[in-house]
Amino acid sequence: MLNKFHHEFVMHGNRVKALQRVIIRIGNATFLTNLTTAIGFATFAVTNSNILVEFGIVASLSILSLFLLALVLIPIIFSFVQPPRDRHVRHLEYKAVIRLIDLLIIITKRHRKKVYLTTVIVVAIGIYGITLIKSSGYMVDDIPESDPIYQDLKFFESNFHGLMPLEIIVDTKKPNGVMQLSTFQKLDQLENKLEEYPELSQSLSMLNLMKFAKQAFYNGDVRYFSLPNNYERNFIMTYAMQGEENAGLLHSFLDSARQVTRISIRAKDVGTNRMEELYNEFRSDVDSIFDTESFETIITGSSVTAFRGTQYLQRNLFMSLGLAILLISLIMAIMFTSWRMVLLSIIPNVIPLIFTAAIMGFTGIPIKASTILVFSIAFGISVDNTIHFLAKYRQELKLSGWNIGRSVILALHETGVSMLYTAVVLFFGFGIFSLSGFGGTVALGVLVSLTLLVALTSNLILLPSLLMGLNRLTTTSNFEKPLLEIYDEDVEIEKIDEPKFPDTTN
CATH class of the missing domain: 1.20.1640.10 (Multidrug efflux transporter AcrB transmembrane domain)
Incomplete structure (x- = not known):
């Protein structure tokens, strides 16, 4: 203008x-x-x-x-x-x-x-x-590499094999369904599958607590770090439910009806494209172990939602x-x-x-x-x-x-x-x-x-x-001849006297 x-x-x-x-x-x-x-x-x-x-x-x-x-x-x-x-x-x-x-x-x-x-x-x-355009994005994409936040995140990722939460929820669709030995075996089979992915950290679930408890029961013998049988399971659960701290730890992986459990994992920041591929592979592994008629499974966490x-x-x-x-x-x-x-x-x-x-x-x-x-x-x-x-x-x-x-x-x-x-x-x-x-x-x-x-x-x-x-x-x-006229050449002021201003140059 x-x-x-x-x-x-x-x-x-x-x-x-x-x-x-x-x-x-x-x-x-x-x-x-x-x-x-x-x-x-x-x-x-x-x-x-x-x-x-x-x-x-x-x-x-x-x-x-x-x-x-x-x-x-x-x-x-x-x-x-x-x-x-x-x-x-x-x-x-x-x-x-x-x-x-x-x-x-x-x-x-x-x-x-x-x-x-x-x-x-x-x-x-x-x-x-x-x-040639790539559509992959990372959680720390826009943070400079010299920033302390970026360096801290990369430190945790490299030393703890991942930082982004990944959760697999298993619903057995019936009370006490999680406590069945067959469910334990399926969960153990899934965790063994997840260990094959280098992008994931060691999984943490109720099975880890049960295996550690069994090992502790046998004086820490590493040979007993395995799934408990029915007798050992009932014995361990009796002690695990005693005390608020033990019960709280157990309930972080198990609901009160013992119907739903979860497996918690940490994933590396591998980008949205690779994460989508991993998600599809996880879903294929989960569906191959847990049939959809008896189980309902959900894969979630910030790594998926991202x-x-x-x-x-x-x-x-x-x-x-x-x-x-x-x-x-x-x-x-x-x-x-x-x-x-x-x-x-x-x-x-x-x-x-x-x-x-x-x-x-x-x-x-x-x-x-x-x-x-x-x-x-x-x-x-x-x-x-x-x-x-x-x-x-x-x-x-x-x-x-x-x-x-x-x-x-x-x-x-x-x-x-x-x-x-x-x-x-x-x-x-x-x-x-x-x-x-x-x-x-x-x-x-x-x-x-x-x-x-x-x-x-x-x-x-x-x-x-x-x-x-x-x-x-x-x-x-x-x-x-437009619908909306932009210029109007016929309308203008032809004779206008300019107002006089005092000369301020001197």
Whole structure:
């Protein structure tokens, strides 16, 4: 808005007229760009994660509130202060920016085929890179290796063969079913199976207590560390139930009806993919030992809920990305009333997502909650540039008598500078997250900054090239008459006297 205000003021020197044109000409477009950004955040509300829902709602409401404040306060403030001086509008004439815009125009006019070929190559490489993406996540993924918490967790994992709880619950479906010798044998068979997995620690269950008790009864002879027979079992249970401490220890593995028992294990942090494989193997082992008619078994614990929760969150975040693309496409369809133009506007904003996903695949950055967030946020922000450019392009079409080439160049001249300045602010705004000590925040900042940078390049080079190359195939009469008017060239203040301010330069 400030760039447009300065541009208008330089043209005619009437500050109030410039403010009026800012509101009329880009007010609706600015609203829609903020709306698309808000939608990119608001789609997190479908993830069913309380933290992400709150984040999405607060962020989207803040973005819309910021638009209202900017639309109200900027005209009010600038109508009272001194008109812009030469140093305030000097940024419109920066030679480096002007040369860059001129270079973009040359590329658009003379090298469109090279732009198309480069785009196809980038997409092809991107698709290959996407196939390399890993979706595994670890409990300590985002904690720096130098952090004491990370080092402590790894110490326990390496010395105690695991840290993440894994519980196997066995329900015999009848009272005293656990105390039968056949159940003991099945439990012992399962524990022997679990010992074959290097990712697991030594199991701990009621059988361990019974074996230790039997060994203690025979003066600690290691030869008697085995399952007790029926006589030994009854004798041990008589002593085990005496005293609150003994009874409490026993009941931590056995319910009061002696119908349900559990096996407690510690698992290493092997990642969600390997944990899913282990879970399937555990389930196969358990089902092969305990028939489903006589027993009901449950495999649970934080090691299981961690990988299931990660998978659930990933599915929800992909759903939110699809919803964001759909809703933003509908908004652009309302703006332009042309399905061809909607498709054309989506292409430059999907390619940066493919590029970033490919970078993740080539560099080994896995798909997890903190990295999936990138795509919805970046898409909602990057499409803003497309809306601004196409809105200005449509305005120039009316003024130039439907001269597509001239309209593209004029749109690139005016909106290109604003797009560059906005991209710089967003790039460093998200890039500052890379200084964080938390891996998820670093990944979010770096990937969003990278995506927005590629999106800027795509909107400044590919979008104008497509408009000029495809010509009237995409720019139809429907595009000229939108359902929602962005610019209104006929409404403007022609004669307004500027208020006089005392000269304060001396």
